[in-house]
Amino acid sequence: MKQIDFNQGWCYGKVGQKTETEITLPHDAMRLEPRTEKSDGAGNISWHMGGDYVYKKNFFIPKEYQDKFIIFEFEGVYRNAEVYINGEKAMYRPYGYTNFYVEANKFLQYDSDNTIEVIARNADQPNSRWYTGSGIYRPVHMHVLSNKHVKLNGIKVKTLDISPAVIEVIVETNSPGEVRVDIKDQTGVVVSKTEETTGTVTLKMKVPEAKLWSPNTPNLYTCHVEFEQQQYETTFGIRTIQWGPDKGLEINGERVILKGACVHHDNGLLGAAAYEDAERRKVKVLQDVGYNAIRSAHNPCSKAMLRACDELGMLMMDEYVDMWYIHKTRYDYADYFSDWWQADLEDMVNKDYNHPSVILYSTGNEVSETAQERGIKITEEMTAFLHKLDATRPVTCGVNIFFNYLSSLGFGVYTDEKASKDSKKKAVGSEFYNKLAGILGDKTMKIGAALRGSDLKTRDAFENMDSAGYNYGILRYKKDLKKYPNRLILGTETFCKDAYEFMELAKKHPRIIGDFVWAGFDYLGEVGIGAWVYEDYAPKKKDQTAWMTAGSGRIDITGREIGEALFTKVALEKTKGPLIAVKPVYQTGKHSPSAWKMTDAMPSWTWPGCEGMKARVEIYARAASVHLLVNDKIVAKKKITKGCRTVVNTPYKKGAITAIAYDASGDEVGRHTLKTAAEPTYLTLESEEKIVESGGLNYIRIAYTDEEKIVKPMEKNKISINVIGGKLLGLGHACPYNPEGYTNSETSTYYGEAMAIVQADDPHASSVTIKAKDSNRTAEIIIPIRKEERNASY
Secondary structure (H helix, E strand, O other): OEEEOOOOOEEEEEEOOOOOOOOOOOOHHHHHOOOOOOOOOOHHOEEEEOOOEEEEEEEEOOOHHHHEEEEEEOEEEEEEEEEEOOOOEEEOOOOOOEEEEEEEEHHHHEEEEEEEEEEEOOOOOOOOOOOOOEOOOOEEEEEEEOOOEEEEEEEEOOOOOOHHHHHHHEEOOOOEEEEEEEEEEEOEEEEEOOOOOOEEEEEEEEEOOOOOOOOEOOEEEEEEEEEEEEEEEEEEEOOOOEEEEOEEEEEEEOOOEEEEEEEOOOHHHHHOOHHHHHHHHHHHHHHOOOOOOOEEEEOOOHHHHHHHHHHOOOEEEEEOOOOOOOOOOOOOHHHHHHHHHHHHHHHHHHHHHHOOEEEEEEEEEOOHHHHHHHHHHHHHHHHHHHHHHHHEEEEEEEEHHHHHHHOOOOOOOHHHHHOOOOOOOOOOOHHHHHHHHHHOOHHHHHHOOOOOHHHOOHHHHHHHOOOOOEEEEHHHHHHOOOOOOOOOOOEEEEEHHHHHHHHHHHHHHHHHHEOOOOOOOOOOOOOOOOOOOOOOOOOOOOOOHOOOOEEOOOOOOOEEHHHHHHHHHHHHHOOOEEEEOOOOOOOOOOOOOOOOOOOEEOOOOOOOOOOEEEEEEEOOOOEEEEEEEEEEEEEEEEOOOOOEEEEEEEEEOOOOEEEEEEOOOOEEEEEEEOOOOOOEEEEEOOOOOOEOOOEEEEEEEEEEOOOOOOOOOOOOOEEEEEEEEEEEEEEEEEOOOOOOOOOOOEOOOOOEEEEEEEEEEOOOOOOEEEEEEOOOEEEEEEEEEOOOOOOOOO
């Protein structure tokens, strides 16, 4: 079998217009649209305009392919995709997040040029509660299979036992023939093989001295299949998943607590485009903060993210959809759900089956249908259908418990009527409740979830899941553990400040299997719901279309750890601490409120001109007590009696600030120091990678620092970027209020920093040079390019 990279040589334009632009996939057309009050998607999609787009590619099919099967794989097209080959309609797929396949033989001309056209319709706005992107935003492949072949997704590997290791290998072929299966370890050595057999087979194979896959030991194997002189491969991991009221969730017989983050599908400054390097970086950054699991909110994740999770040891809860049959926005997927959910789930499972990182399926998010008889039945049907497709993984659904109760009283957050209203004129649906929660704080939703009516309107649906998915329901945990002795509880969506309390509860109660914070990474769209932005960055007379991101992330849109990430590291036991973060000392005005933000503190002690002003210092530590020192003088001694966050108010003095943590015996367990940046000020460029592969991405942090690279957050300026030997794909800063966007060659800084994303796309260049310039300073960095060909086979 051949798998051919089909991402080069495309052009695209708007439907009905003659102008076309040459592009390489993946591609996000929405990112290039204007942001305007005319946008019907409004803040949901960062005020971009929607549109219908046509993508075209000419390609040659040789004569020898005439007796083969040609199948095109589209990993993701947003949305209502129509595929035409040589003018004939070959496929229609409405869901924007499901990979799909187009059997092309009957449409092709052999020994001849051919044309493929893909129409992506995304003009009917609003159709989402977050930024979707538009067009072919994930890769495309052309599969060339022999007349007799193993079917696509026809190799499935399941672990039957681990002591000793026994796996089941299913090979589905389209015709009888000889099948041979070899299992190779990560060095390529064959560790198990079968004798030749005939046709579609189900095999049990022992793997001697198997190296198991787990988050701490992400060992992978390759299943190599030979059929009719053709070679096929898939990677997999040997690991078991078990779940139940007596054990919670176990991987390879050992209990695992899911310390998770909800993540939308966008890649920040790159928009929705699913670049391999961007997806991998996202996983690595989340791991560095202490997360061991991702919830793909609220749609199936990309294949690139699954590869990264497998290789790095990140667990994945792959989620299907954000709505069932009740609309959340006027033109969303509710109109298609009933006809397509089985096909969508089957494609999601086929994508996920061999990936050891996938340990949970979720059928939906905040679907208040689960309070209705019809929705309870659908919950049961979807769980059963997933079990039929894949009995090895548990099934959940993220339910906002309080919203279900409100829905039953006629105050539903999501209704078809509310979805039909103009949200630009008046906040409706989740936008209304997000704003209300911002004003009243995070307790509103949690207290509401604890009401008796909330329990009554969720218990039947929860009975139809393997684990009950609680959105913002932590105040129910203890009570429900007693009331429902067979129920597993999963915090499918939670607030940052609850991370410590969750962790302590989960350690005591195995039936609390995990927690997924909203959100791990900041994301595009749903603008401002998690933003703490002050007037020096978001003026009083705001241009509402300048809001770009939600602001709801422990990690900002550029991938930088903020104070909440440091808190998370300690709360989730990545470290005992202490770690220090400081509220921007000079910020004394009002900021935009949010229930999804715990603090705006950041790891900096550089606040020139603020000497003597009150500094709010946050110390995160798992310890009995902490001391805070300013310039080696103790300014506070604090006992830690609850949680892992301690606040000290002290006058700002330049120099150094140090937190020292002590255990109950008075012995030091750790310390953390922040230093004031020295003079002079430099414009610096720092690459996340020392070398970039040809065609790959590199992330360049732009910052105002001293000579030791200590950032100066009060420095502000506009910076222009020039790239030689590569392409500037994205440029911007982390402020949710961003009139400039990410597609220009100039950006402002936010608290002294910005980010450039560069692709090494010049095949003739040996290095990429990035030059930065402001009104007074310049900086330059040169990054070598590794010339080895990138593996385009997936």
